[in-house]
Amino acid sequence: MDFFERQERARRGTKWLVLYFGLGVASLILVIYAAALLLFGVAADHRPAYETPAGVSWWNVQLFSGVALGTLAVVVIGSLFKASELAQGGSAVALMLGGRLVNPNTTDPDERKLLNVTEEMALASGIPVPQVYVLPAEQGINAFAAGHTPSDAALGVTAGAMRLLNRDELQGVIGHEFSHVLNGDMRLNLRLIGWIFGIMCLAVIGRVLLQVRGSSGGSNRRQGQNPLPLFGLVLLIVGWIGVFFGRLIQAAVSRERERLADASSVQFTRNPLGLASALKKIGGLEAGSRLRTAHAAEASHLFFGNALRSSFLGLWATHPPLEERIRALDPAFDGKYPAVIRPDDAPAPAQPGAARRAMGFGFPGAARGLIESEAALSVPPVIATSSVLAHTGAPTPDHVVYAEQLRDSIPAALRESAREPLGACAVVYALLLSPDQPEVRQKQIEGLRSRASDAALRETLRVEPAVREVAHRAKLPIIDLALPALRHLSPAQFQQFDSAVAFLVECDGEIDLFEYVLQKAVIRHLEPHFTSVRRGVTQYYSLKPLLPDCAVLLSAVARAGQEDPQKILEAFRDGANPLAYAAQAGLELLPPEQCDLSQVDAALGRLSAAVPHIKKKVLSACAATVSADGLIQEIEAEMLRAIADALDCPLPPFLSAPP
Amino acid sequence: MAAGLIALLVIVVLLVLVLLWAMGAYNRLVTLKNRFKNAYAQIDVQLKRRYDLIPNLVETARGYLKHERGTLEEVIAARNAASSANARAAQAPGDAAAMKALSGAEAALTGTLGRLFALAEAYPDLKANTTMLSLMEELTSTENKVAFSRQAYNDSVMVYNTAREVFPTNLVAGAFNFTAAELFVVEKPEEKAAPKVSFS
Numbered sequence: 040m041d042f043f044e045r046q047e048r049a050r051r052g053t054k055w056l057v058l059y060f061g062l063g064v065a066s067l068i069l070v071i072y073a074a075a076l077l078l079f080g081v082a083a084d085h086r087p088a089y090e091t092p093a094g095v096s097w098w099n100v101q102l103f104s105g106v107a108l109g110t111l112a113v114v115v116i117g118s119l120f121k122a123s124e125l126a127q128g129g130s131a132v133a134l135m136l137g138g139r140l141v142n143p144n145t146t147d148p149d150e151r152k153l154l155n156v157t158e159e160m161a162l163a164s165g166i167p168v169p170q171v172y173v174l175p176a177e178q179g180i181n182a183f184a185a186g187h188t189p190s191d192a193a194l195g196v197t198a199g200a201m202r203l204l205n206r207d208e209l210q211g212v213i214g215h216e217f218s219h220v221l222n223g224d225m226r227l228n229l230r231l232i233g234w235i236f237g238i239m240c241l242a243v244i245g246r247v248l249l250q251v252r253g254s255s256g257g258s259n260r261r262q263g264q265n266p267l268p269l270f271g272l273v274l275l276i277v278g279w280i281g282v283f284f285g286r287l288i289q290a291a292v293s294r295e296r297e298r299l300a301d302a303s304s305v306q307f308t309r310n311p312l313g314l315a316s317a318l319k320k321i322g323g324l325e326a327g328s329r330l331r332t333a334h335a336a337e338a339s340h341l342f343f344g345n346a347l348r349s350s351f352l353g354l355w356a357t358h359p360p361l362e363e364r365i366r367a368l369d370p371a372f373d374g375k376y377p378a379v380i381r382p383d384d385a386p387a388p389a390q391p392g393a394a395r396r397a398m399g400f401g402f403p404g405a406a407r408g409l410i411e412s413e414a415a416l417s418v419p420p421v422i423a424t425s426s427v428l429a430h431t432g433a434p435t436p437d438h439v440v441y442a443e444q445l446r447d448s449i450p451a452a453l454r455e456s457a458r459e460p461l462g463a464c465a466v467v468y469a470l471l472l473s474p475d476q477p478e479v480r481q482k483q484i485e486g487l488r489s490r491a492s493d494a495a496l497r498e499t500l501r502v503e504p505a506v507r508e509v510a511h512r513a514k515l516p517i518i519d520l521a522l523p524a525l526r527h528l529s530p531a532q533f534q535q536f537d538s539a540v541a542f543l544v545e546c547d548g549e550i551d552l553f554e555y556v557l558q559k560a561v562i563r564h565l566e567p568h569f570t571s572v573r574r575g576v577t578q579y580y581s582l583k584p585l586l587p588d589c590a591v592l593l594s595a596v597a598r599a600g601q602e603d604p605q606k607i608l609e610a611f612r613d614g615a616n617p618l619a620y621a622a623q624a625g626l627e628l629l630p631p632e633q634c635d636l637s638q639v640d641a642a643l644g645r646l647s648a649a650v651p652h653i654k655k656k657v658l659s660a661c662a663a664t665v666s667a668d669g670l671i672q673e674i675e676a677e678m679l680r681a682i683a684d685a686l687d688c689p690l691p692p693f694l695s696a697p698p
Numbered sequence: 699m700a701a702g703l704i705a706l707l708v709i710v711v712l713l714v715l716v717l718l719w720a721m722g723a724y725n726r727l728v729t730l731k732n733r734f735k736n737a738y739a740q741i742d743v744q745l746k747r748r749y750d751l752i753p754n755l756v757e758t759a760r761g762y763l764k765h766e767r768g769t770l771e772e773v774i775a776a777r778n779a780a781s782s783a784n785a786r787a788a789q790a791p792g793d794a795a796a797m798k799a800l801s802g803a804e805a806a807l808t809g810t811l812g813r814l815f816a817l818a819e820a821y822p823d824l825k826a827n828t829t830m831l832s833l834m835e836e837l838t839s840t841e842n843k844v845a846f847s848r849q850a851y852n853d854s855v856m857v858y859n860t861a862r863e864v865f866p867t868n869l870v871a872g873a874f875n876f877t878a879a880e881l882f883v884v885e886k887p888e889e890k891a892a893p894k895v896s897f898s
């Protein structure tokens with residue numbers, strides 16, 4: 040099962056969710072109807088009966104439609120309300136759960152370790168580094184991932200997990216969460232929060248109405264005239280039916296996915312013992328994986344481990360039993376959990392830095408040999424076309440090791456700049472400065488002075504030499520690394536940044552496609568954070584209406600790769616023919632003026648709204664065009680990655696073919 | 699019966715709306731508050747970096763400025779005062795007293811640093827010292843970063859304060875004690891005297 044199939048599956052999962060949800064709401068309406076019938080039926084008995092008793096007590100269209108409408112209204116309003124609150128994406132969930140954003144340039148060793156592990160995993164899978172939150176009040180070991188797309192994803196880790204897990208264990212947990220990001224589980228989970236809130240909010244209202252009795256009971260109205268408290272009690276009881284169904288839905292959707300995520304995590308890290316040992320620590324810790332926040336119930340299906348006390352014969356459990364999960368990873372597990380020592384209780388090591396390093400900062404030595412030296416990094420990789428799509432959304436341990444080395448190959452000063460807002464802006468500006476045309480560069484610098492600020496220009500010129508040194512393959516990773524810091528801009532600063540970036544790109548008369556896609560990636564990943572406008576949900580289910588867009592994209596890619604008209608045509612044909620065959624229609628190479636950047640932009644926008652299996656076809660067509668000569672050069676590979684990124688199909692970095 | 703039912707329905711739906719709105723307003727205020735606190739964390743990191751650089755700078759200068767001990771001590775004292783003011787502000791970002799104290803301490807520090815750089819002008823050896831040069835460069839860069847983060851912080855404080863004062867959200871803000879947050883401004887006269895030294 041590849042990335043595209045898993046995405047499709049996540050979408051089908053949504054359909055099941057609709058079914059469960061419909062069943063839940065229908066049951067809710069029936070139960071409320073029965074309760075209302077009882078309530079009003081009893082009241083009606085006091086009046087002279089002019090209707091047949093049977094008609095009153097079992098079927099009352101008026102009452103039923105009233106109850107149905109009322110319940111639906113409450114559920115829909117509740118769901119919409121929560122959905123609008125969560126429109127901000129993962130960060131909204133993290134803040135709801137009491138998260139504190141970890142500063143990208145933190146100096147706390149535990150936070151640094153957490154960020155490093157996250158960065159490596161993000162670079163290895165080719166997605167922007169997500170925002171990392173710590174839940175400072177939670178002493179249990181748990182973690183979650185939330186968001187609509189990888190662009191607005193947030194990763195949350197409890198303080199307990201951050202302090203108690205070593206690097207390998209943390210890597211296992213983060214890998215598990217990344218699988219949720221890459222498999223499209225997050226979007227489903229987020230929707231689930233909204234709906235579950237809709238079903239459960241009856242119980243909340245019931246509780247409030249019940250408290251009204253305290254104030255109105257004091258007045259000397261006759262009892263029985265005021266049905267509010269009684270109604271509140273009914274709502275509360277009925278609401279618990281909503282809670283019941285809500286939990287059931289969470290459990291049904293979540294359990295299978297958690298198994299899958301455990302398996303994926305091992306696939307990413309190839310180290311089942313890390314994850315197993317993290318799970319064992321949950322078992323050994325008194326707080327386990329439980330959460331204290333009041334919102335735990337709404338979000339329990341997001342988490343790494345069971346967030347709630349297990350109850351009800353495991354029917355409500357959102358996760359498979361701990362022992363089962365551990366046995367799947369470590370068959371030799373004897374069922375005995377190790378005692379977990381809190382770092383505060385343990386005697387302080389004489390040299391904290393050295394001890395920490397010894398405890399697990401290093402990678403297993405064997406894996407290190409993949410790329411021995413800096414020299415190896417500067418050789419352009421030559422990639423066989425066949426290996427391009429197999430890894431989409433599925434990084435391997437080699438990718439993780441590679442990512443760590445790639446990150447370390449970026450000069451330390453540059454990495455430090457990218458972790459801080461002003462520096463991150465400057466790094467992006469510097470990436471867009473024209474390297475070989477002095478007059479264009481001069482114009483860009485003048486423009487920066489007026490559009491950004493003197494300080495920004497100063498920083499840009501400061502980092503420019505370092506940025507120039509960086510190999511092409513590190514450019515996309517630098518941007519991925521810079522994103523967390525760029526999210527610290529204020530909306531006004533983002534506006535400025537956005538317009539400065541647009542200016543830098545347009546300033547150059549004929550900027551190359553790679554630089555263009557680079558800046559596109561930055562803005563695209565930042566926009567969901569600064570504007571609340573959700574991306575359109577228009578979906579393309581067939582290839583045919585998208586053929587003109589494919590023609591634009593493939594023509595641009597073919598023209599970016601070579602000069603010779605004959606070769607351009609050949610490269611275009613390599614990619615276009617399979618597409619044309621699949622759609623049963625012709626596909627013509629476009630002249631340069633019909634595939635300029637604004638048209639590519641529009642084409643990418645529409646293609647990104649296609650269903651996964653179409654994206655797969657488009658991406659493999661691009662790969663075929665890029666590799667018309669049978670090989671993919673470094674810059675071509677990175678352009679392919681940038682295009683894949685624009686289509687929301689993260690491609691891990693390309694590894695050098697084994698000799 | 700039908701009228702009672704409809705009335706009940708309307709009441710319930712209205713109640714739901716009001717309650718949800720109040721919850722939404724409350725959550726929004728909390729989010730905005732967290733946002734400006736996170737923005738302060740950025741300033742905090744850069745300020746700490748600045749406070750770490752200054753002792754190195756003073757140590758480097760000490761060898762050359764043997765007769766200017768007083769100025770050097772002043773810089774160190776101002777740095778220590780600013781550092782502890784920042785520690786207090788980081789505890790409660792937006793707190794009026796803490797932010798005002800920090801503004802004052804920062805202004806004083808910038809002032810003494812300006813005097814130190816003016817003095818350094820008279821010592822060509824010091825101006826040529828490479829350690830000094832790179833420290834200066836680092837310090838200016840850090841100051842730019844502080845200014846940039848300060849702008850982001852002030853922007854998010856403004857958004858929070860506006861949300862807090864606007865009707866009807868102010869009802870929720872009043873009920874749950876969301877107090878106004880203070881901007882982080884550095885007084886103008888000293889800002890003009892910010893260290894601007896050319897070693898050319």
